[in-house]
Amino acid sequence: MKKTAPLFLIDFLKVFAALFIIVHHLSSYGQIAEDARIALPGIMTWLFEYGRYAVQIFLVMAGYLAAQSLSRYANQSFSSQHLLKVIFNRYLRLFAPYAVALLVTMLCAYIARFWVNDEYIGQTETLSQFLAHLFFIQGILGLDSISAGAWYVAIDWQLYTVLAIMLISFPRYQAVIWILSILAVCSLLFFNRSSAYEAYFIYFIGAYGLGVLAYLAKHFQNTDVQRLAKSALIMISVIILISSFEQLWLRNILAWAVALMLFVWGNQTYPPAVGFKKTLLNAIVWASPRSYSAFLIHFAFILLANTLYIACDWYLYKSGLLALTLMLSVVICSTVAANYLYRLIELPVSKLKL
Template sequence: MSQPANRMPLIDALKAIAALLVLLNHFSSYGPLAEATREAFPGIVDWFYGYGRMAVQVFLVIAGFLAARALSGHGQALTVSPLPLIWKRYLRLVVPYLAAIGLAIAAAAVADHWMDDEAIPDRATFKQWLAHALLLQSLLGFDSLSAGVWYIAIDFQLFALMALLLWGGQIKRVAPALVLAVASASLFWFNRDASWDNWALYFFGSYGLGAAAWWASERRQMSSWLGVIATVAIAALIVDFRLRIVLALGVALLLGFGRRAGFLEQWPNARALAFLGQISYSLFLVHFPVLLLANGLYAQLELSSPASALLGLILALAASIVAANYFYRWIESPEASRRITTAFAWLFGKGLEMVRKVPGLSRFGFLR
């Protein structure tokens, strides 16, 4: 299978597997489908419930790896203003994210007529929606309108923090060292305190491991650099063992060695994994609305057997992948996202032009 020039099959494969694990974690957590399936397969369902969420570490490391490539490919400081880059990242995340929030609100309204379950979010308020749009819902104490959306807010915080650190370190040419210092602080302190889990500093250790893996793979003494990274992470694990950090370290080492050895861009040559990796963000966004509808339909049909629940989850998984494929084509893909943002910019410009024509506004100094 031929790969697009800018895609990395190993990263696609890791994203595909991680996305499926996150889905299975949510599928084992919400609604009557999960409850009925747990009765027949308690061990498997409990494993996905307990450990599936750790797949988020894979996304954190990959995000740090790719952020280092985009912002500081050779370990250099960021010499341009980070604000346009942060805004671009915000749009990249939020355009499909808000579309998915709309789907989740609609699916919750339908499911609420079919069943009474705590998995269904309460009816959204404008303040709640606005907090989600600004990626501040967790910080402001609003309930989530969809499962897992906390991660999008954290991803944005991490990218912004990384860009600011690389820009702030340009005076003494120590930008990567500054990033690694903050990552070490996260591993040794912030990540050990759950009260920080709404902030980037809690997750920056894993993100920084990904960035360090990219920079290490750029250097001649790669094994020495990766050895230093591993030593720091292992020391943090000795202080406080966390399985999620073990996973993050393993993924970072795999990416670093993979890039240096050349198989990052060549392996695995699997069409299904490449496809799922490409649509993994869309899959992450749309699976919860699909799961709500599947649970509501299951309750509406008054089914209760484990076999019917397992079949329902399998169909929900298949439907999520189909929905994610179309969501990617119509909303998330770079071409679709560009069309959407251009359309909104045009509408905003037209609205501003109309407001400027309102008599009296210019007289008071507004909208000049």
């Protein structure tokens, strides 16, 4: 299926998940987060505890979109050179805005260290640490993350690489569905429940695989592949349900629910609208392609906001309203910066391919 028009659910999930992650990080880092709990204790605690679940939305959607992109190679003969080009082009697309965001975050962290002494800022970055981030191996090497979202970019590239190998290497997608389903079940029931695997794709391939299966079950041109992918989705949902009687894992249920939504409504275009509703939909259309850049750059503004809060002695007032105002300022500044990062870096680089 070729994307001929903006798709509402895809765009909405991108914007919603990015915003949710930003407010989750705002509720997690610095004195601003602590003081905001004075005004909204219940909401801020809930965001701190459950905001990270938005990552499941990113993972399922990333799998869905990756399958959409890679399945066009289904009828082509295997070429290792072609496979490497696909993987490298993905790296290039992720790398450019990511590298710029890392540099901006490092600059903001340098400024923050003059006034703020907190664990989330970390020690001064080393060259080896920065290079490890550029090659997406900082988690594997056990190095501290420069930015709050850097780990996800590394995992996304791992997952895309694994999926590219499977979808381009196997001429029959039935084999891919079986392999992917087994990996997904192992991830959901075992690997995803141990922090020892957090730096590797196997920890996240459960949610990612659900997104892949949702796409293949609805849009792949071979009806046999569609039926098998549907069966795999049903099988995994039953396994998730049965395992929930032993221990309830909300992130697994959320991942399956998002996959189901994408299966049912993933190809729906925007509904007709007028007035305020049209303005809101236009805002989603505008924000969707910029969501990746917003995800990358927002932590820099969290650092700056907390630095300003401490340097100006505003923290002495213990004002929840002031803390919430600064949080809103971070969201606004992140949106503006994401627009420039998208237009000047991400968009031009996305057109560069081997």
